[in-house]
Amino acid sequence: xxxxxxxxxxxxxxxxxxxxxxxxxxxxxxxxxxxxxxxxxxxxxxxxxxxxxxxxxxxxxxxxxxxxxxxxxxxxxxxxxxxxxxxxxxxxxxxxxxxxxxxxxxxxxxxxxxxxxxxxxxxxxxxxxxxxxxxxxxxxxxxxxxxxxxxxxxxxxxxxxxxxxxxxxxxxxxxxxxxxxxxxxxxxxxxxxxxxxxxxxxxxxxxxxxxxxxxxxxxxxxxxxxxxxxxxxxxxxxxxxxxxxxxxxxxxxxxxxxxxxxxxxxxxxxxxxxxxxxxxxxxxxxxxxxxxxxxxxxxxxxxxxxxxxxxxxxxxxxxxxxxxxxxxxxxxxxxxxxxxxxxxxxxxxxxxxxxxxxxxxxxxxxxxxxxxxxxxxxxxxxxxxxxxxxxxxxxxxxxxxxxxxxxxxxxxxxxxxxxxxxxxxxxxxxxxxxxxxxxxxxxxxxxxxxxxxxxxxxxxxxxxxxxxxxxxxxxxxxxxxxxxxxxxxxxxxxxxxxxxxxxxxxxxxxxxxxxxxxxxxxxxxxxxxxxxxxxxxxxxxxxxxxxxxxxxxxxxxxxxxxxxxxxxxxxxxxxxxxxxxxxxxxxxxxxxxxxxxxxxx
Numbered sequence: 001x002x003x004x005x006x007x008x009x010x011x012x013x014x015x016x017x018x019x020x021x022x023x024x025x026x027x028x029x030x031x032x033x034x035x036x037x038x039x040x041x042x043x044x045x046x047x048x049x050x051x052x053x054x055x056x057x058x059x060x061x062x063x064x065x066x067x068x069x070x071x072x073x074x075x076x077x078x079x080x081x082x083x084x085x086x087x088x089x090x091x092x093x094x095x096x097x098x099x100x101x102x103x104x105x106x107x108x109x110x111x112x113x114x115x116x117x118x119x120x121x122x123x124x125x126x127x128x129x130x131x132x133x134x135x136x137x138x139x140x141x142x143x144x145x146x147x148x149x150x151x152x153x154x155x156x157x158x159x160x161x162x163x164x165x166x167x168x169x170x171x172x173x174x175x176x177x178x179x180x181x182x183x184x185x186x187x188x189x190x191x192x193x194x195x196x197x198x199x200x201x202x203x204x205x206x207x208x209x210x211x212x213x214x215x216x217x218x219x220x221x222x223x224x225x226x227x228x229x230x231x232x233x234x235x236x237x238x239x240x241x242x243x244x245x246x247x248x249x250x251x252x253x254x255x256x257x258x259x260x261x262x263x264x265x266x267x268x269x270x271x272x273x274x275x276x277x278x279x280x281x282x283x284x285x286x287x288x289x290x291x292x293x294x295x296x297x298x299x300x301x302x303x304x305x306x307x308x309x310x311x312x313x314x315x316x317x318x319x320x321x322x323x324x325x326x327x328x329x330x331x332x333x334x335x336x337x338x339x340x341x342x343x344x345x346x347x348x349x350x351x352x353x354x355x356x357x358x359x360x361x362x363x364x365x366x367x368x369x370x371x372x373x374x375x376x377x378x379x380x381x382x383x384x385x386x387x388x389x390x391x392x393x394x395x396x397x398x399x400x401x402x403x404x405x406x407x408x409x410x411x412x413x414x415x416x417x418x419x420x421x422x423x424x425x426x427x428x429x430x431x432x433x434x435x436x437x438x439x440x441x442x443x444x445x446x447x448x449x450x451x452x453x454x455x456x457x458x459x460x461x462x463x464x465x466x467x468x469x470x471x472x473x474x475x476x477x478x479x480x481x482x483x484x485x486x487x488x489x490x491x492x493x494x495x496x497x498x499x500x501x502x503x504x505x506x507x508x509x510x511x512x513x514x515x516x517x518x519x520x521x522x523x524x525x526x527x528x529x530x531x532x533x534x535x536x537x538x539x540x541x542x543x544x545x546x547x548x549x550x551x552x553x554x555x556x557x558x559x560x561x562x563x564x565x566x567x568x569x570x571x572x573x574x575x576x577x578x579x580x581x582x583x584x585x586x587x588x589x590x591x592x593x594x595x596x597x598x599x600x601x
Contacts, residue, residue, distance in 0.1 A: 046364020
């Protein structure tokens with residue numbers, strides 16, 4: 001290992017906020033999608049005690065008590081930022097029932113919920129309330145301002161108490177959980193502001209409206225009245241039944257330029273990997289991509305309506321949505337799907353864990369191996385859950401304002417769990433020597449644009465060059481390869497895609513899609529792997545050999561690790577079960593996806 005890289009890895013291991021060299025931006029790791037006991041489904045499924053304060057303290061590295069198995073748990077690498085995103089719908093209702101709040105007794109449905117709690121348990125209460133919401137008939141008396149205000153104030157207080165500018169950022173947020181017909185159209189919403197602004201409103205919920213257009217209108221009005229800005233993040237689009245990235249709006253009208261601009265004003269990024277699977281690509285949509293079949297999860301949350309057959313998969317996956325966005329932009333002049341990409345957990349334990357050997361499940365009940373056979377979401381058990389994901393933000397400091405700004409400009413990226421450090425810049429003047437520079441980031445900013453940025457019409461005779469750097473997680477596996485995923489629009493208005501291997505470990509020959517993995521060192525008896533294959537760092541300058549200066553295009557990186565054990569292998573071995581009986585992959589190739597860079601003629 002060269003001395004420069006060794007020093008970099010030591011620095012990476014020493015702090016969760018990392019950078020290879022002094023640079024205009026530093027790397028901060030976080031989770032923007034964490035549920036606590038204040039979410040009804042979390043409470044009903046084994047988390048009655050891990051509240052927002054517990055969640056923030058755990059993320060900061062403090063020891064806490066696990067809400068289900070009651071063991072002491074602690075992160076060995078704290079996060080830099082966190083959004084507690086409890087459901088706005090029936091927010092804190094379970095706490096009010098348990099506390100025997102007089103507020104409930106003054107409502108029509110409150111006494112019935114209390115009786116249901118005592119006769120059949122909290123899970124029945126949740127499924128009753130959630131079922132009414134999915135059917136479009138929510139219990140409005142349990143969603144009043146009076147019911148929600150005390151819980152929202154507790155959430156705000158937890159964030160304020162745990163926010164430490166420069167050290168740890170606690171964002172104030174929630175989840176807008178629209179589920180028309182069981183299709184997941186959820187958005188995580190968080191603000192850059194604090195207590196004063198957050199107390200001036202109550203979270204907008206899908207009981208107010210399940211249409212995203214109404215959410216955006218509320219964000220616009222509330223932003224003006226409160227002086228708070230917001231980011232709304234579409235999540236888990238792989239089970240949206242084709243609706244998340246549809247060609248039409250929620251009324252069935254073709255997407256217009258106004259719709260596109262409004263959506264991008266509020267939704268600059270999308271969550272593409274989390275516990276309920278990966279939403280980057282699908283093998284049926286990207287048949288020439290052998291790595292598109294990763295952590296597939298296609299169980300629509302029907303809540304008692306039975307299995308729902310997925311509709312158009314194109315609207316479910318990020319890569320296809322990015323291509324669709326180019327098509328709509330050519331038609332209307334604006335791109336509704338010009339989003340960056342992030343990962344987060346969607347954990348409902350109050351504990352943000354995305355590391356395979358230390359994965360605590362989606363809910364409290366599936367946090368122990370013996371319970372993995374139980375249903376964790378409709379038609380899916382704990383074995384189906386993914387130990388994912390994380391969001392990395394390139395920001396100048398660890399504050400609400402700085403990290404929020406990174407989301408707005410899309411200088412963020414996703415990983416399926418590992419802390420792989422990735423830089424990508426695009427410009428027209430990078431040279432191979434730039435990959436060897438000591439100050440790679442400064443060179444990248446000076447000569448190009450970072451992930452999330454835009455390139456305009458190419459100078460005559462030039463094509464874009466990409467300055468690329470990927471460094472392994474110092475506590476995880478080596479890297480297999482770095483790929484550029486390109487999407488473009490041809491002269492007839494049709495979109496296409498191609499995946500390029502731009503850096504391969506172990507001096508392998510590039511055979512395109514036929515390039516095999518670097519190997520697999522996982523021991524099926526222990527789950528352990530060896531880092532005697534793969535690379536610790538991959539750096540290159542790549543030029544698009546297929547560039548047409550007249551065609552719209554986007555480019556993003558996909559970085560793959562060498563194979564490692566999936567959490568299901570580790571649990572199966574621990575239980576003495578045959579790994580093949582789990583009907584899940586025994587090993588996976590963890591990965592990172594950057595936000596794209598767009599080229600517009």
